[in-house]
Amino acid sequence: MLFTGTHIHKLDRKGRVSVPKRFRAALDNEEFAGIYLYQSHKESALEGCSHSHMERIAASLDELDMFSDEADDLADTILGSSHMLPYDGEGRIILPAELIEFARIEDQVAFVGRGRTFRLWNPDIFKPLQEASRTRTLNRGATLKLKPMTELPKGARPGTANEEDAS
Amino acid sequence: MLFTGTHIHKLDRKGRVSVPKRFRAALDNEEFAGIYLYQSHKESALEGCSHSHMERIAASLDELDMFSDEADDLADTILGSSHMLPYDGEGRIILPAELIEFARIEDQVAFVGRGRTFRLWNPDIFKPLQEASRTRTLNRGATLKLKPMTELPKGARPGTANEEDAS
DNA sequence: TGGGAAATGATGGGGGTCAATGGGATTTGA
DNA sequence: TCAAATCCCATTGACCCCCATCATTTCCCA
Structure with a gap:
């Protein structure tokens, strides 16, 4: 359950595009066979996620004060503008x-x-954006402090796989 | 059971409007085949929810001091002014x-x-209001602190789907 | 280790199905 | 008895199922 790498696919004349096999595999046990897309806040890009991730967003919004302005804005921006896109038989989605x-x-x-x-x-x-961010990272000498293995969820560590992680 | 996206439908000359298929699907195992609507107290909009969510609101009101002004007001605004709207054979409701x-x-x-x-x-x-929300979210640099996966309801996590989620 | 066969993922397109809509007919309730 | 709500059926256009083809990669065996 991890999306990695860059995969370039073709948008056909019907507006369809294949979701990379690797990404579909990462979404195997989802109850909804498809993906969610919404407009990125900062970039000229689309944010994609799974159904369970969207549930997580909704649950987190639920916790904010039901009537707070910030929750309202986030609900409009994320939940209100998201598109639920099911696969066709070949693992493609229709891009609105x-x-x-x-x-x-x-x-x-x-x-x-x-x-x-x-x-x-x-x-x-x-x-070009990817190259720019790569240069920035190098110049900054950025390092990432890794979480200790023991704090990771079961199944994300070697030797702890369960039946759901057969991939 | 998650309402996402924006769906624009037509109001016909009989005052009917189709409830989006996706929303009806999210309400599948509700005991009442229809939706609840009431006036929003801060926007020029209508709030919509399921029967079970209405039960949840009623239960929350119960917890407020029974004789408080606030409970009175909320009861009047939400429960008192809500409309219970059943679908017709084609999944439409009549907007009062x-x-x-x-x-x-x-x-x-x-x-x-x-x-x-x-x-x-x-x-x-x-x-235009959604555009404004987006801009505010961007300027605020708003980030949503996500709830840990483990606190989500069963069925919202991959690998925990049950038979009712066969969709 | 090279080459061919088989499997798998990506792409293209036709056509059937179903959701959204419109409107007439029938029933219900005041 | 009239008006409004509900049922029923027709239309249409977008979406989804299906199949055919193409391009890679993997596998197998000489």
Whole structure:
């Protein structure tokens, strides 16, 4: 259950695009066979996630004061503008025209893994940005402090696999 | 059981509007085949929810001091002014004139998902407000602290689906 | 280790199905 | 008895199922 790598697929003339096999595999035990997409806040890209991740967002919003302005804004921006997209028999989704336009996608789509979530880009827009962020990271000498293994959920550690993690 | 996305449907000359298939699906095993609507207290919109959510509101009101002004007001605003609207054979409801007027709805209705609940808007009114929400969210740099997976209800996590989730 | 066969994932497109809509007919209730 | 609500059926257009083809990768065996 982890989205990694960049996969470029074709958008056909019916507005369909194949979800990468690797991503579909990461979503295997979901109750909903498909993905959720919504417009990114900061980038000219689409945010993608699973049904259970969307449940998590809804549950977290539930905890904020039911009448707070911030919860309202987030609900409108994320839940209200998200698209629930089921696979067809071949593992493709139909990319809604609104999202194609927002992300300025033409005939190709880049699926970019970000761990628990992923993004969809016009590859021509993503590539220079990726190089820029790579340079920034190097210059900054950024390091990532890793969580101790023992704090990870069971199944994410070697030797703790259970039957659901057969992949 | 999650309301997501924005769905724009037509209000016909008989005052009927189709409830989006996705929303009806989210309400599948409810005992009442229909939805509840009441006037939003802060927006020019209608709040919508399921029968079981209405039960939840009633239960929460029970916990407030029975004779407090606040409980009185909430009971009047929500329970007193709510409309229980059954589907017709095609999954449509009849929007009461009172609610059409309150939400300034004309010939189109936007169903906007908010997780456990949803809202109904005049699309022309909702659209600019949603844009504003997006901008505020961006400026605020709002991030949502996600609940840990383990606290989610069973069925909202991968690998815990039960037979009722066969969809 | 090279080459061919088989399996699998990605792509293209036709056509049937169903959700959304419109409107007439029938029933219900005041 | 009239008006409003409900039932019923027709239409249409978008979506989804199905199959065919193509491109890779994997596998197998000489």
